[in-house]
Amino acid sequence: MAALVGVLVSLPALAGLLPASDASVSAPDLRAAVLASDTVGFSGFAESAGGLDLPVTDQLTSVADLFSDRTRMRVWWRGPIDHRVDVISAGGETGVHRDLMGSWAWEYERATATRTLNSALALPRPPDLLPSTLGRRLLSEATVAEVSRIGALRVAGRDALGLRLTPTEPASSVGRVDIWVDADTGLPLKVEVFGKGAALPALETRFLDFDPSAPDPSTTAFVAPPAAAIRGAPVTDVALEAGRRIRPVPLPPELAGLPRRVLTGVPPGIGLFGRGVTLLAVVPLPSRLAAGLRDALVQSPDAVVDEAGVRVSAGPVALMLLDPPGHGPYVLTGTVTLDALADAAAQLPELGGTP
């Protein structure tokens, strides 16, 4: 009897130990296959788990939950502008249906369908945490020198080829990103993001079920149910709203050794620096927004409070709020080290740096 129970319990673990077939694909070729995979149709079930306990204000709790909780997602993908991602919970579901002009978000427990039009700037949403989407995003600006092969693994019952991204910027707080890519389709099946020196991933997302065939269009389409409340997204979202209210500040072309980049659609007051998985955002905040954020930051047991401001990190994500006397407050955040944040703060023009 005990032997029977032992066999039954160990079956799933034994299935996971099945060896994966590797293929002689170079790292740059595998990266290219990943970047070309956004038009590959598939469906599946994915789960992401994050350990990033971001200290945030009330407006951003959904983003914080996304990176600190376990998120279970069903996905039907026909392409970048035709897909559906349902986040399922024990008692409900929130589905995002993407189409040409934007997306519908369906919330069962509120019986609400919210229409959001396409925007250049948006807060992270569950579809961004799909292994396929996240893997492509993280590899999009990786150089040949930053990627290497790391063998193969069985993921969701399929052979997945390993690709490791090791950022070369000294300011980066990301130690490495391991991406496991479906050998047949080039779709990332599993992504692990490790902080510098960390043995466990700060963020992990993987497919548990994967079907490499395109779903029917009727599955991804959305028609609001008759009894649903229909809403439009309020002024796109909180990031754009903040963008309108921030003061324009001339930011330098480089901070903490990271060059400034220009992105279309981003409010002019927001500065984005860096490349690939090493990014730093600088935002001059309105005082009212800063007060709430400061309260949240100082409550973190790991917060560093000094004359430079308040700094805190959650895994590889660092966040700093500084409020120089006589000037408005700034928030600096990104996947950089706390030292890099302090360096960047000292280079801001209102703190004596050169614009």
Place this chain on the structure above:
Amino acid sequence: MIAVELRKLFRRPRTWATIAVLNALPVLVAVLLVLTDLAPRPGEGPPFLSAVLRNGALYPLAALAIVLPLFLPIAVAVVAGDSIAGEASAGTLRYLLARPAGRTRLLVAKLIAVLAFVLVTVLIVAGVGYVLGTTLFDAQPVTGTSVSGTSLTPADLGGRTLMAIGYVAVSMLGVAAFALFFSTLTDSPLGATMGALAVLVASSLLFTLDAASPIAPYLPTRYWLSFVDFFRDPIHWRDITRGIALQGVYVGVLLAAAWANFTTKDITS
């Protein structure tokens, strides 16, 4: 012998008192909802309860979700825990086994009686829920909305509701198997019942811990709430099939252990 055990179970006032108490909570919740018109906030409360004010036809599912975490397993554990140990504590087990039927047939008869109790109880909770939902709330008998926001025909809704009721019944079989197994180990029905409930409380507690996530797929309560997955569109079969398989393994192993223990033990009472 099966007919005898079924008659004995359903003629016992205690059985119907248990079922009545089990239905008291959904009745109370329905009355409170009607009086206050306050549904739980999204993400809070049992599944489907927040949707009941929009469509009372969903109340059978809400009623099952209300009793599923605690009341239903307690009722099943009480009946299953009493099946063998109750006879032993009353001193009637040796007389039952004096008949030529044999221990295996007695165990099978007890098992079938427990299964019948599970099924009848789940159907009554769902039936009472339907009556409450369609009389106290605005019901939408023509169509319903799936959890995913698609429209369901009455046939869809009815079929999925029946499958959900069946799934809840299957989920309770694991509880019954635990209690029946413990019932063969002890002469105390209370001990057998408490043993089964201790397993369930431990399972529910471990399920909330991230540190226990490696063993979560093996916890007996892990997939209980997956009956909600019947109402997603398309149906999310992943957890449903795992839930049925997990209960199958628990039931198979525990019943085999109960049989091995019961057929070899010394009956002294």
